Amino acid sequence: MTEETGTIDAAGTEHEETPAVSFDADPATYRHWTLDTSGAAETGVAYLRLDIDEAGGIVPGYELKMNSYDLGVDIELYDATQRLRFSHPEVRTVVVTSGKDKNFCAGANIRMLAQSSHPWKVNFCKFTNETRNGMEDATANSGQTYIAAVNGTAAGGGYELALACEQILLIDDNSSAVSLPEVPLLGVLPGTGGLTRVIDKRRVRKDRADVFATTSEGMRGKRAVEWRLVDEVVPKRAWDETVASRAASAAAASSRPADGTGIELPPLQREETADGITYQHVKATFDRDRGLVEITVLGPEGGVPESLERVHELGAAFWPLAMTRELDDLILRLRANELELGTWLIRTRGDVEDALAMERVIERHSRDDWLVNEVRHYFKRVLKRLDVTSRSLIALIEPGSCFAGALLELALACDRQYMLDGTLADDAADDPSGPGQGDEAQIMLSASNFGTFPMSNGLSRLGSRFFGDDDHVAKLRQETDRRVEAREALEMGLVTDAPDDIDWEDEIRIMLEERASLSPDALTGMEANHRFVGPETMESRIFSRLTAWQNWIFVRPNASGPDGALRRYGTGRKADFDRRRV
Amino acid sequence: MSIDYSEKIPNNVDLAGDRKLQRALESWQPNFINWWKTMGPAVPTEDVYLRTAVDVGKEGWAQFGHVAMEEYRWGVFLAERGDDRRIAFGEQKGEPAWQQVPGEYRADLQRLIVIQGDTEPASVEQQRRLGETAPSLYDLRNLFQVNVEEGRHLWAMVYLLHAFFGRNGREEAEALLHRNSGDLDSPRILGAFNEETPDWLSFFMFTYFTDRDGKYQLGTLKESAFDPLSRTCEFMLKEEAHHMFVGTTGIDRVVTRTCELMREHDTDEIAPHGGIPLEVIQKYVNFHYSVSLDLFGSEQSTNAANYFTAGLKGRWQEERRRDDHRLTEDSGTIDLVRDGKVTQDEVPALLALNSDLRNEYVKDCQSGLKRWNRILEKLGFDARLYLPHVGFNRHVGLFSDHHVTPAGDLIGEDTWKAKEDSWLPSEADKVHVQSLMRPVYEPGKIAGWIAPPTNGINGKPFEYEYVHLA
Incomplete structure (x- = not known):
C-alpha cells in the first residue's frame, strides 16, 4: 500500500489496494x-x-x-x-x-x-x-x-x-x-x-x-x-x-513441567489458488460471485492416537494440533485478504468416532500433560477468533460430517446451523465429493461442549446459546456421547433448521442469497451482538466495547477526515474538530 | 404410490417429475378440498357445466363439460415463452429474467404472491351464498365458473410458493386457507375482500370493477423479472377475462331490464315493479368503483417504487412504453388535495407508479360505462351512467382524509353525511335489491330484474341445463 493507493480522500472514500497478508513467520x-x-x-x-x-x-x-x-x-x-x-x-x-x-x-x-x-x-x-x-x-x-x-x-x-x-x-x-x-x-x-x-x-x-x-x-x-x-x-x-x-x-511459581520436550512447528503446507486455499486438514473454496467461502474441516484419517507418547511423537502432525493451526491460519488470511467473502459456510467431513478421539485425549490428559493442555487452549483461542470474526458464519451439517464434541464447537460458534434431515442420495452419484454417504447427518455432544472451550464471556457456547436456561443445558448434559440426527437436534435446539432432502438445496440457496443482500455493516453489528450473551469479562469488553467504540471513532471525520487528528498528526497542523458531541 | 399427476392435476410444470412439488401439493390438496367444501359455494349441486384449463396452447386451452365441482381438476399452468426472456425494467433491465427466486428479493416476492393469492379464495368466500339467489341457471353456472377459476388462481399462487419458496412458502400456502373473508380473528389481507357480496348486482359490480383491479395487478406481475410469476400471471389473465365478461354483460342485462321496465311503466321509479332503478345502479357503480380504487394503494408509494426498481413488479404493458424503463429521472403526476382544493402534483415517476396503474384502470373502466350508456341511448333514454371522481369515497391514499363528491368537489363532513345516501347505496336501496333476489333454477327462466343473455355458454342455448342441482 502506498500513499496513493491506501489513502482516504477528502470525501472519506477509501482507496483500497490492500496487499495479501501472509501470517507465516519463523x-x-x-x-x-x-x-x-x-x-x-x-x-x-x-x-x-x-x-x-x-x-x-x-x-x-x-x-x-x-x-x-x-x-x-x-x-x-x-x-x-x-x-x-x-x-x-x-x-x-x-x-x-x-x-x-x-x-x-x-x-x-x-x-x-x-x-x-x-x-x-x-x-x-x-x-x-x-x-x-x-x-x-x-x-x-x-x-x-x-x-x-x-x-x-x-x-x-x-x-x-x-x-x-x-x-x-x-x-x-x-x-x-x-x-x-x-x-x-x-x-x-x-x-x-x-x-x-x-x-x-x-x-x-x-x-x-x-x-x-x-x-x-x-x-x-x-x-x-x-x-x-x-x-x-x-x-x-x-x-x-x-x-x-x-x-x-x-x-x-509455574506449573510447566521440568522435563518437557518441545515440539517443532514447521511451516504450514498450503496450496493457494485464486479460488481457494487447501491445507492438509482444512479446505477453503471461494465463491466470489456469491460472496462466500466454503470451509471444510476434515476429521482425522483413521483416528487419533490416544497414547501420550504417540501424541508427543507426532507433535505438529498430531491431527488436533495440525487442524487447529491450519484453521487458525485460514481464519487470519480470510479476514485480512478476503473482505468481500462475507459469508463463511462451515462443514466438517470425517468419521464421528475418529473425531471424538480428540475429545478423549483432551479430557484425559489436558490437566497433566503440558502439550495436550496447549492443544486444548489453542483450539479454544481459534474458536474465539471465530467468535469475533466479522463474517456471517453458517454451519452446514450434512451426511458424512463429523460435528462431534470439540468439532461441534465449530458449528455452535456459527450464527446459524442447518442440518440436513435425510440424505441427498440422488446427488451422490453425480458428485462424489458431495454428501450422500448413505447415513444421515449426525452430531454428537460430549463433555467438552460444556466448558472445555469457553468463549470470551466465560461461558461455553452451549451456555451462551441457552443463556438463562440452565435446566436445558443440564438436560443436554445427559445426552452426551450418542449420535443425534437432524430432527432431534432441532428439538434439542442445537440447530437452527433441519430441512429435508427435498428442501435442502433451495432453503440453503435462498438463505445465502438473502444474507448476501443485507448490509455488511449491519450484519457485523448484529452478529457481534447476538454472539455474546450474558456476562462480560475484561476480554469480552475489549472487543464489545473498546473495539466497537474505536471502530466508530476510526470512521469519524474527527479522526480520519482530511482535517482529523489522525491525518493531521505530524503535519504541524492542528486537527480541526467538529465540536458537536454525538 | 402411483398417481397420474397430469390426469389429477392438469399442468405444464412437469409435476410428475418434481418430487418437491408433488409432496407439497399432496399435503396441500386435501386441505384445499376441505376449504372448498366448507367455504366454497353453499348451493349443493350434482354437476356444473364448466370449462377446465387443460393446456396453454392458443387453440383449445380449455375443455367444457359437466363436472362435479369438488372433482374439478384445478391445474397449474404457466404461459409458454422462450427461455431468453430479459428483464424489461428497473435497475437490472436487460439482464436475463430469473428462473429462481433471488434470495435478495425472497421476502418481497413472497409478500406480493401471498397478497395476490389471498384475494383469490377470498372472493369465493365472499360469494359463497350467492348461488341461493341466482337469477338463472346460466348465471349460477357463471358464478361457479368464476369460483372454480378463482380457486385455480389460488393454485397458481400456491404453486409458486411451493415450487420456489421452500418451507416458508409452504407455510404461507397453508395460511392462505386459514385466513377467511370476514373472519374476525383471521381476516383476508385486503379490506375489500372481507365484505360479503350480498346480492347479484354487487356480484356483477365486483366482477366488473374489483376483478378488473385484479387484471391490472396481474398485468404488473406479468412483467416481473421472476419468470415463473410472470408466466403464471399471463395465463391467469386469460381466465380473468371471463370474470370481467360476467360483470360487463351482467350489468348490460340489468341496465337493459331497467330500461324495459321504465318504458313499460313509463316511470323512473321502477322499484315497485320489481326492477332496479338507474339511480341505484349508479350508486352501486359509485361504491364498487371507489372501493376498487383503494386496492391500488396510495397514490404516492415507495413500495411500488422499490418493487419497480428491483424488477419485481412493472407497469401496465411495460414493454410497449417508450421510455427508459428505469424512470430514475422522470416525473409523474398524482391527484391530491391541497389548500382545500383537488389538484395535481408532480412527483418523481417512481413514486407515482400506483397512480400510473390506477389511471390505466380508470380508462379501462370507462369502456363499460360507454357500453351501458349505449344501451340507454339505444332504448331512448337521456339519462347516463358515469364514473365518480377518483377522490370520491376513498379510504386509502391521499384522499382518505377528505370528502369529495362524485363530481370532484371537496366538501365537509356535514355535507358528506347529509348527501352520502344519495351517492352510495342506502340501507333502503340494499333492502330493495335484496328483496329482488329470488332463485330461479328452472332452465330457460330468468328473474324479473335482469334481462336474459344474448348468448349461452360455448354455443349452448340459454335454456341449456348448465347446472344440475343436487
Missing part, C-alpha cells in the same frame, strides 16, 4: 523481534526483545520509527507467543523488553494508521488484541508468565503491550514514562485493550485513568507506581538483576 527470519531462549533451560526465563527494523513495514509508505509497530511486527509477535507455548515447555517466564535504547515501544505507527483503509485498521487492531489476549492466556493457563521490562518510553500501543503482561517494571531514568496519548494526540482510543486493562486489570481508579489517558506525556516514577500504572520502578543500575529476579520468582 524466529530465524524475524525482522523486528528476537526470541532469546538460550538461558531458559537453566532459568526458565525467555527474553522477547523488540527491535523494530524501521524499513521493515509490511506495506510501503511509512517508517517504523521509535519502535513503532505495524501488522508485520505483530505477526512475528504472535508467532513467538505460539512457539513459546509449543516449542518451549522449559520457558516459564517471558520477559518482553526493548532492544532499543530509551524506547520500549511507541505503539502502532501513526503514519501507517493514517494511510490505512478502515478494514485494514480494524483487522490490524483485532489481530493485535487477539495476540495480547493470547499472552494473558499463556500466563493464566500455561504457567508461562509474561513480564514487561519497560526499559524506555512505552507510549500508546507500547504501554498496551506491557499491560497485557502480568507485571510491569519501569526503568526509573527520569525520562522513561508510560502513556496512553491516543486521545490527546491522535483523537482515537488506546484500542488494543489499553483503556480496559487500566481499569479492569490494573484497577486504576476511573478518575485517575481519565487523567492518565488525557495526559500525552504520561506518567513515570513513584506516581506511576502509586497509581498502579506499573508495578515497580527500578533504577537503571539495578535493572537487569531486578528483571531477572522478578522473572525467576514467576518461573518458580
Whole structure:
C-alpha cells in the first residue's frame, strides 16, 4: 500500500489496494523481534526483545520509527507467543523488553494508521488484541508468565503491550514514562485493550485513568507506581538483576513441567489458488460471485492416537494440533485478504468416532500433560477468533460430517446451523465429493461442549446459546456421547433448521442469497451482538466495547477526515474538530 | 404410490417429475378440498357445466363439460415463452429474467404472491351464498365458473410458493386457507375482500370493477423479472377475462331490464315493479368503483417504487412504453388535495407508479360505462351512467382524509353525511335489491330484474341445463 493507493480522500472514500497478508513467520527470519531462549533451560526465563527494523513495514509508505509497530511486527509477535507455548515447555517466564535504547515501544505507527483503509485498521487492531489476549492466556493457563521490562518510553500501543503482561517494571531514568496519548494526540482510543486493562486489570481508579489517558506525556516514577500504572520502578543500575529476579520468582511459581520436550512447528503446507486455499486438514473454496467461502474441516484419517507418547511423537502432525493451526491460519488470511467473502459456510467431513478421539485425549490428559493442555487452549483461542470474526458464519451439517464434541464447537460458534434431515442420495452419484454417504447427518455432544472451550464471556457456547436456561443445558448434559440426527437436534435446539432432502438445496440457496443482500455493516453489528450473551469479562469488553467504540471513532471525520487528528498528526497542523458531541 | 399427476392435476410444470412439488401439493390438496367444501359455494349441486384449463396452447386451452365441482381438476399452468426472456425494467433491465427466486428479493416476492393469492379464495368466500339467489341457471353456472377459476388462481399462487419458496412458502400456502373473508380473528389481507357480496348486482359490480383491479395487478406481475410469476400471471389473465365478461354483460342485462321496465311503466321509479332503478345502479357503480380504487394503494408509494426498481413488479404493458424503463429521472403526476382544493402534483415517476396503474384502470373502466350508456341511448333514454371522481369515497391514499363528491368537489363532513345516501347505496336501496333476489333454477327462466343473455355458454342455448342441482 502506498500513499496513493491506501489513502482516504477528502470525501472519506477509501482507496483500497490492500496487499495479501501472509501470517507465516519463523524466529530465524524475524525482522523486528528476537526470541532469546538460550538461558531458559537453566532459568526458565525467555527474553522477547523488540527491535523494530524501521524499513521493515509490511506495506510501503511509512517508517517504523521509535519502535513503532505495524501488522508485520505483530505477526512475528504472535508467532513467538505460539512457539513459546509449543516449542518451549522449559520457558516459564517471558520477559518482553526493548532492544532499543530509551524506547520500549511507541505503539502502532501513526503514519501507517493514517494511510490505512478502515478494514485494514480494524483487522490490524483485532489481530493485535487477539495476540495480547493470547499472552494473558499463556500466563493464566500455561504457567508461562509474561513480564514487561519497560526499559524506555512505552507510549500508546507500547504501554498496551506491557499491560497485557502480568507485571510491569519501569526503568526509573527520569525520562522513561508510560502513556496512553491516543486521545490527546491522535483523537482515537488506546484500542488494543489499553483503556480496559487500566481499569479492569490494573484497577486504576476511573478518575485517575481519565487523567492518565488525557495526559500525552504520561506518567513515570513513584506516581506511576502509586497509581498502579506499573508495578515497580527500578533504577537503571539495578535493572537487569531486578528483571531477572522478578522473572525467576514467576518461573518458580509455574506449573510447566521440568522435563518437557518441545515440539517443532514447521511451516504450514498450503496450496493457494485464486479460488481457494487447501491445507492438509482444512479446505477453503471461494465463491466470489456469491460472496462466500466454503470451509471444510476434515476429521482425522483413521483416528487419533490416544497414547501420550504417540501424541508427543507426532507433535505438529498430531491431527488436533495440525487442524487447529491450519484453521487458525485460514481464519487470519480470510479476514485480512478476503473482505468481500462475507459469508463463511462451515462443514466438517470425517468419521464421528475418529473425531471424538480428540475429545478423549483432551479430557484425559489436558490437566497433566503440558502439550495436550496447549492443544486444548489453542483450539479454544481459534474458536474465539471465530467468535469475533466479522463474517456471517453458517454451519452446514450434512451426511458424512463429523460435528462431534470439540468439532461441534465449530458449528455452535456459527450464527446459524442447518442440518440436513435425510440424505441427498440422488446427488451422490453425480458428485462424489458431495454428501450422500448413505447415513444421515449426525452430531454428537460430549463433555467438552460444556466448558472445555469457553468463549470470551466465560461461558461455553452451549451456555451462551441457552443463556438463562440452565435446566436445558443440564438436560443436554445427559445426552452426551450418542449420535443425534437432524430432527432431534432441532428439538434439542442445537440447530437452527433441519430441512429435508427435498428442501435442502433451495432453503440453503435462498438463505445465502438473502444474507448476501443485507448490509455488511449491519450484519457485523448484529452478529457481534447476538454472539455474546450474558456476562462480560475484561476480554469480552475489549472487543464489545473498546473495539466497537474505536471502530466508530476510526470512521469519524474527527479522526480520519482530511482535517482529523489522525491525518493531521505530524503535519504541524492542528486537527480541526467538529465540536458537536454525538 | 402411483398417481397420474397430469390426469389429477392438469399442468405444464412437469409435476410428475418434481418430487418437491408433488409432496407439497399432496399435503396441500386435501386441505384445499376441505376449504372448498366448507367455504366454497353453499348451493349443493350434482354437476356444473364448466370449462377446465387443460393446456396453454392458443387453440383449445380449455375443455367444457359437466363436472362435479369438488372433482374439478384445478391445474397449474404457466404461459409458454422462450427461455431468453430479459428483464424489461428497473435497475437490472436487460439482464436475463430469473428462473429462481433471488434470495435478495425472497421476502418481497413472497409478500406480493401471498397478497395476490389471498384475494383469490377470498372472493369465493365472499360469494359463497350467492348461488341461493341466482337469477338463472346460466348465471349460477357463471358464478361457479368464476369460483372454480378463482380457486385455480389460488393454485397458481400456491404453486409458486411451493415450487420456489421452500418451507416458508409452504407455510404461507397453508395460511392462505386459514385466513377467511370476514373472519374476525383471521381476516383476508385486503379490506375489500372481507365484505360479503350480498346480492347479484354487487356480484356483477365486483366482477366488473374489483376483478378488473385484479387484471391490472396481474398485468404488473406479468412483467416481473421472476419468470415463473410472470408466466403464471399471463395465463391467469386469460381466465380473468371471463370474470370481467360476467360483470360487463351482467350489468348490460340489468341496465337493459331497467330500461324495459321504465318504458313499460313509463316511470323512473321502477322499484315497485320489481326492477332496479338507474339511480341505484349508479350508486352501486359509485361504491364498487371507489372501493376498487383503494386496492391500488396510495397514490404516492415507495413500495411500488422499490418493487419497480428491483424488477419485481412493472407497469401496465411495460414493454410497449417508450421510455427508459428505469424512470430514475422522470416525473409523474398524482391527484391530491391541497389548500382545500383537488389538484395535481408532480412527483418523481417512481413514486407515482400506483397512480400510473390506477389511471390505466380508470380508462379501462370507462369502456363499460360507454357500453351501458349505449344501451340507454339505444332504448331512448337521456339519462347516463358515469364514473365518480377518483377522490370520491376513498379510504386509502391521499384522499382518505377528505370528502369529495362524485363530481370532484371537496366538501365537509356535514355535507358528506347529509348527501352520502344519495351517492352510495342506502340501507333502503340494499333492502330493495335484496328483496329482488329470488332463485330461479328452472332452465330457460330468468328473474324479473335482469334481462336474459344474448348468448349461452360455448354455443349452448340459454335454456341449456348448465347446472344440475343436487
